[in-house]
Amino acid sequence: MNFLGIYYYWVFAILLMVGFYAVIAKLNLIKKLIGLSLFQAAVFLLYITVGKVEGGTAPIFASAAGERLFSNPLPQVLILTAIVVGISTTALGLGIIVRIKEEYGTIEEQEIQEIDRQ
Amino acid sequence: MYYAVTIALLVTMALALLRALLGPSVYDRVLAVNMIGTKTVLLLSVLSFLFGRPDFLDLALAYALINFIGVLAVLEFFRVRAEQDKSDANTESR
Amino acid sequence: MTIVFGVFLLTLMLVTAIAIVRTQNLFVAVMLSGIFSLLLASNFFLLDAADVALTEAAVGAGISTVLYLSALALSAQHEHAPYSSHRLIALAVVSFTTLAVIYATFDQPRVGDPAAPVHQHVAPWYLEMTRDAIDIPxxxxxxxxxxxxxxxxxxxxxxxxxxxxxxxxxxxxxxxxxxxxxxxxxxxxxxxxxxxxxxxxxxxxxxxxxxxxxxxxxxxxxxxxxxxxxxxxxxxxxxxxxxxxxxxxxxxxxxxxxxxxxxxxxxxxxxxxxxxxxxxxxxxxxxxxxxxxxxxxxxxxxxxxxxxxxxxxxxxxxxxxxxxxx
Amino acid sequence: MTALQAHLPALQVVVPMLSAPLAMLLREHRLSWTLATAASLCAFAIAIALTLAVFDTGGMRYLMGSWPAPFGIELGVDAMSALLLLVVTGASSLALIAGASSLDREIEVERQPLFYAAWLLALAGLCGILVTADAFNIFVFMEISALASYVLIAGGPDRRALLAVFKYLVMGTIGATFYLIGVGLIYLMTGTLNLDDIVYRIDEVAELKPILIAAGFISVGLALKAAIFPLHVWLPNAYTFAPHVVTVFLAACSTKVALYVLLRFNFVVFKPYLEGHDLKFAIFALPLALLAILVGSAVAMFESNLKRMLAWSSVAQIGYITLGAGLVSVAGLTAGLLHIFNHALAKAALFLALACLAVSVSKLRIENIGGIAKRMPWTMAAFVLAGLSLIGVPGTAGFISKWYLITATFDSGSLGVLLVAVIVVSSLMAVVYIWRVVECAYFREAEEVQSAREAPLMLLLPTWAAVLLNFYFGLFPGVPLELSSSAANLLLGQVP
Amino acid sequence: METLLDILSWLLLTIGGIFVFIGGLGALRMPDLYTRMHAASVTDSIAPILIFVGIMLQSGLSLASVKLAAILLFLLLTGPTASNALASAALLSGYKADGPAASEEDAGK
Structure with missing residues (x-):
């Protein structure tokens, strides 16, 4: 059970690695953005994992829930905000990519830099 | 018994994911996405009863609706692309 | 049992994430990130975060797919070169980061441990005050x-x-x-x-x-x-x-x-x-x-x-x- | 008035924030400019009022929504935030006033209301970071200011601005996410997000491994945002291709605010509890600072694009600030913080002078400005005087902070001599790169500048205001000095 | 009566689970797109009916049942629609079941 308990953290670490790697090593700008959202998703997972209480339920009082143990609401609130921040960044990034494509005709970092050098 | 259904759903999600990874055509992948979407709806409905919180069915409802929009957006994307190809071909032949 | 479900979903997520990075077809990458988002949302739901799961559904499966597809339609749909020439440096940086994270979380409070400091300090106050001062469920x-x-x-x-x-x-x-x-x-x-x-x-x-x-x-x-x-x-x-x-x-x-x-x-x-x-x-x-x-x-x-x-x-x-x- | 005074920390953020949607709704670009400038000046006035309050009482606290401290979000203003608030709001106001005549050349009139809204949001975000006392709230406002700065930079007329801004976006988001990981780890161990409460509870944490890693993540993430040396790669291009007044604004504040958060976390949160933190921080900061100073100045010497030259000089100046902090002493920190203020003054004046030049010279390259001093005497005089401050000539603000930095380094023993040598060498390099511009502008001839005319008054006035402030604070460094020394004492936990 | 309902609902849930699994297997193993789509439709139509009716029997007459019925209705509306649209998109683009499969190149460009 202990292994399973720590598995979440490992997945967080590996997802972080995959996303981060895509951001640094990929040349295609859209791929970089996708990597960035994976990278952020890993952090969301960390926070939500931290907030889980074993045997708890979602922190919404309801007659069906009764007097049960509730999971921690705070990380959920933080991640709600962070998800919104993430999608905002993505939208702005995509806007910039579309403009880059219009100005340069490509969205590959290397090719853009070559065009600039000329 | 909810457990049995949940396991069946999870395994099916894995199978659909495999289909999405294997392709081979983009339509197969869209099919897989759609499948995983509906499986998520089912999973969430079953899980909310498993957890004894039927008030979370709202989530499943939201998924069912959003998933459909996603598929339509993909179709629109195909249409736009087909048209782009056509216009590209036209300009080339001219 | 739910933790086993969670582990299963997490494994699927990992597979999807690696596939997203590996594929060179951007359309496929976007489709796979849709799947990733669905899996992530299911996981949030398993971890008792219903609100977050709903947001992730609306954002990941809905809005961000539409946005990515719009951008793809306006730009390219294929990567040209897969990796930059600095991929080894990138790998080193990334591995170092990951090792740091693993080191930090190695003997953490087990996931879901009710005695962890996170659940002792501020959270109980919120639960209590929501009942008393705001009175919404x-x-x-x-x-x-x-x-x-x-x-x-x-x-x-x-x-x-x-x-x-x-x-x-x-x-x-x-x-x-x-x-x-x-x-x-x-x-x-x-x-x-x-x-x-x-x-x-x-x-x-x-x-x-x-x-x-x-x-x-x-x-x-x-x-x-x-x-x-x-x-x-x-x-x-x-x-x-x-x-x-x-x-x-x-x-x-x-x-x-x-x-x-x-x-x-x-x-x-x-x-x-x-x-x-x-x-x-x-x-x-x-x-x-x-x-x-x-x-x-x-x-x-x-x-x-x-x-x-x-x-x-x-x-x-x-x-x-x-x-x-x- | 007294009733309102208690709300000043909140108003500092709310005034620019509330003006942003209004600026967007005003369709006429002059009107939105007026609104933006008024809001910015109002924020500046609030910053001054807050500074006075800090002098009076030592600091202010504010409870958002009246919820008690570790549960709700608390705002806190102390000497350090007051110093930075003055810089941020002041730079924003100066740059906006200058922008009235400069921006029309770079951004279409129809798009300007959106631009001013983004500007106000950047200002609100930066102020928000400075006044808050909550770790997660810092993240939120960091993202507001970051997203708004991307928009501002992307307003640059050159298409290369787009790639520069995309890189900035990727780097900035990585930095913010690293910060988020760090905060998450701290939260995992302490269960709280309020900075003071973290300090209080970190004491009880037995297992310090996650805190150590959190310190690493937060430091690296913020170093990315602050463009500390090897992580500065986004900065030169972003500054170069941004609209001129945006460069004035951002060069003076955005990296400094990230530095502020970095210092606050390292000294207030981590220093007392992590074993050997002083040494680790010094090992982290000092070599990077030295490299930044040397590399930044050296590249600036050979750069022929004027804006990029000054951007590289900014990399070097951030090195000075990190150097001061890396000494981990009251004197060093005082010098570093004072340099934040003084460098902002000098850089704002220099970039404003470049904005004046840009009125007549289309490409701001060194070979294009030969003999321009005859045509634009006021502009070039401002450039030279601000350059003196950057170099650190006695009588200017730049001299004061360098002097404090040198005295502080001497205290740190044998290593000090080496550090002093680096500072002196880099100051000489600064002489070289400023001199190259001066030589070209005064003693060479070029045909392109024949038609050049002096910049409009609306641009010259803020430029000269910035230049004169350099001299004013060079002769009477009282206010910033007092603020930075009490901030340094605060950071190191010594009651002044 | 209680036990009868229980047994019936468990039976429906189990059969639903089996159908879901069969559909998933079919989507993976079938030779080309259209047959795969056919298999996938099983999980989109019959399986939700069985599963949701099974759950509804458990929850009795309540708000939850109404919501379940609504979700079921939406799934039954959107699932086949999506399949139809996808199939026609594939067909229009010239994807043939037995001919040379539309490659990623054709579709991804």
Whole structure:
């Protein structure tokens, strides 16, 4: 059970690695953005994992829930905000990519830099 | 018994994911996405009863609706692309 | 047992993530990130985060897929070179980061341990005070709207910034401009059945969006999710009937007004707190009874969030759509 | 008035924030400019009022929504935030006033209301970071200011601005996410997000491994945002291709605010509890600072694009600030913080002078400005005087902070001599790169500048205001000095 | 009566689970797109009916049942629609069941 308990953290670490790697090593700008959202998703997972209480339920009082143990609401609130921040960044990034494509005709970092050098 | 259904759903999600990874055509992948979407709806409905919180069915409802929009957006994307190809071909032949 | 489900879903997520990075077809990458988002949301649900799962559904499976596809339609659909020449350096940096994270979390409080410090300090207070001072069932909404309402104000302005950013970037006059006038009418014309079903669904999605907005105090949901759903229903309308008709129903000018007024509403509620003798964002002073005041304040700011999010998401969608033919 | 005074920390953020949607709604670009400038000046006035309050009482606290401290979000203003608030709001106001005549050339009139809204949001975000006392709230406002700055930079007329801004976006988001990981780890161990409460509870944490890693993540993430040396790669291009007044604004504040958060976390949160933190921080900061100073100045010497030259000089100046902090002493920190203020003054004046030049010279390259001093005497005089401050000539603000930095380094023993040598060498390099411009502008001839005319008054006035402030604070460094020394004492936990 | 309902609902749930699994297997193993789509439709139509009716029997007459019915209705509306649209998109683009499969190149460009 202990292994399973720590598995979440490992997945967080590996997802972080995959996303981060895509951001640094990929040349295609859209791929970089996708990597960035994976990278952020890993952090969301960390926070939500931290907030889980074993045997708890979602922190919404309801007659069906009764007097049960509730999971921690705070990380959920933080991640709600962070998800919104993430999608905002993505939208702005995509806007910039579309403009880059219009100005340069490509969205590959290397090719853009070559065009600039000329 | 909810457990049995949940396991069946999870395994099916894995199978659909495999289909999405294997392709081979983009339509197969869209099919897989759609499948995983509906499986998520089912999973969430079953899980909310498993957890004894039927008030979370709202989530499943939201998924069912959003998933459909996603598929339509993909179709629109195909249409736009087909048209782009056509216009590209036209300009080339001219 | 649920933890086994979670582990299974996590493994699927890992596979998907690796596949996303490996594929060179951007369209496939976007489809796979849709799957990733669904899996992530299921996982959030398993971890008792119903509100977050709803948001992830609206954002990941809905809005961000639509945005990525719009951008793909306007740019390229294939990567040219897979990796930069610095991939070894990248690998080193990334491995180092990962090792650091693993080192940090190696002997952490086990996932879900109720005795962990996280669950001892601030959280119990929120659970208790939500009952006493605000008296609404959804603790997440209470924390989001009132206890940490200032964060949410920031969140609204992040969305607002992204909205004006995309408008600023893409409404550049002189650049290639809308061809939607002619093409817009024939959207999805071949697909008769989707059009009929879609048209039937639109009012329900809209209604459901409003339900999520106003039911946010009682169940999972709130302004952001509602805004995303309402925006999704109008995006669906635009997909089915064409840009032009969607813009006729909700013209750009009105969208701009929506964006600004939602943000102003939120800020205004905060300032009203000051004017009525409390602190900024203090809702207790809004009504005679502090509890009623809190509830009123939360409803108002959630409305502000919903309005701004709807306006921003639609503006972004139209800004992309006006660039090309998507 | 007294009733309102208690709300000043909140108003500092709310005034620019509330004006942003209004600026967007005003369709006429002059009107939105007026609104933006008024809001910015108002924020500046609030910053001054807050500074006075800090002098009076030592600091202010504010409870958002009246919820008690570790549960709700708390705002806190102390000497350090007051110093930075003055810089941020002041730079924003100066740059906006200058922008009235400069921006029309770079951004279409129809898009300007959106631009001013983004500007106000950037200002609100930066102020928000400075006044808050909550770790997660810092993240939220960091993202507001970051997204708004991307928009501002993307307003640049050159298409290369787009790639520069995309890189900035990727790097900035990585930095913010690293910060978020760090905060998450701290939260995992302490269960709280309020900075003071973290300090209080970190004491009880037995297992310090996650805190150590959190310190690493937060430091690296913020170093990315602050463009500390090897992580500065986004900065030169972003500054070069941004609209000129945006460069004035951002160069003066955005990296400094990230530095502020970095210092606050390292000294207030981590220093007392992590074993050997002083040494680790010094090992982290000092070599990077030295490299930044040397590499930044060296590249600036050979750069022929004027804006990029000054951007590289900014990399070097951030090195000075990190150097001061890396000494981990009251004197060093005082010098570092004072340099934040003084460098902002000098850089704002220099970039404003470049904005004046840009009125007549289309490409700001060194070979294009030969003999321009005859045509634009006021502009070039401002450039030279601000350059003196950057170099650190006695009588200017730049001299004061360098002097304090040198005295502080001497205290740190044998290593000090090496550090002093680096500072002196880099100051000489600064002489070289400023001199190259001066030589070209005064003693060479070029045909392109024949038609050049002096910049409009609306641009010259703020430029000269910035230049004169350099001299004023060079002769009477009282206010910033007092603020930074009490901030340094605060950070190191010594009651002044 | 109680036990009868229970047994019936468990039976429905189990059969639903089996159908879901069969559909998933079919989507993976079938030779080309159209047959795969056919298999996938099983999980989109019959399986939700069985599963949701099974759950509804458990929850009795309540708000939850109404919501379940609504979700079921939406799934039954959107699932086949999506399949139809996808199939027609594939067909229009010239994807043939027995001919040379439309490659990623054709579709991804």
């Amino acid at each position: 959804n603790v997440v909404t209470a924390v989001l709207g009132s206890f940490r309402g200032y964060d949410t104000l920031g969140e609204v302005f992040v969305v607002f910034t992204a909205g004006i950013g995309v408008l600023f970037l893409l409404d550049k006059p002189g650049a290639r401009h809308s061809q939607t006038q002619t093409v817009g009418q024939v959207r999805l014309r071949h697909y008769l059945i989707p059009r009929l079903v879609g048209r039937m669904l639109i009012p329900f999605i809209l209604l459901f969006g409003l339900y999520v907005q106003f039911h946010g105090e009682y169940g999972p949901g709130g302004g952001f999710q509602a805004g995303a759903l309402v925006a999704a229903s109008i995006i669906l309308y635009a997909l089915l009937e064409g840009e032009t008709r969607a813009l006729r129903a909700l013209p750009r000018r009105l969208l701009t007004l929506l964006i600004a007024s939602g943000a102003l509403l939120y800020c205004g509620v905060g300032v009203a707190g000051i004017l009525l003798g409390g602190n900024f964002l203090d809702y207790s002073v809004l009504a005679d009874d502090p509890v009623k005041g809190q509830q009123l304040g939360i409803i108002l700011i959630e409305a502000g969030v919903g309005i701004t999010v709807t306006g921003v998401l639609l503006s972004i969608f139209h800004a992309f759509a006006a660039r090309g033919r998507f």
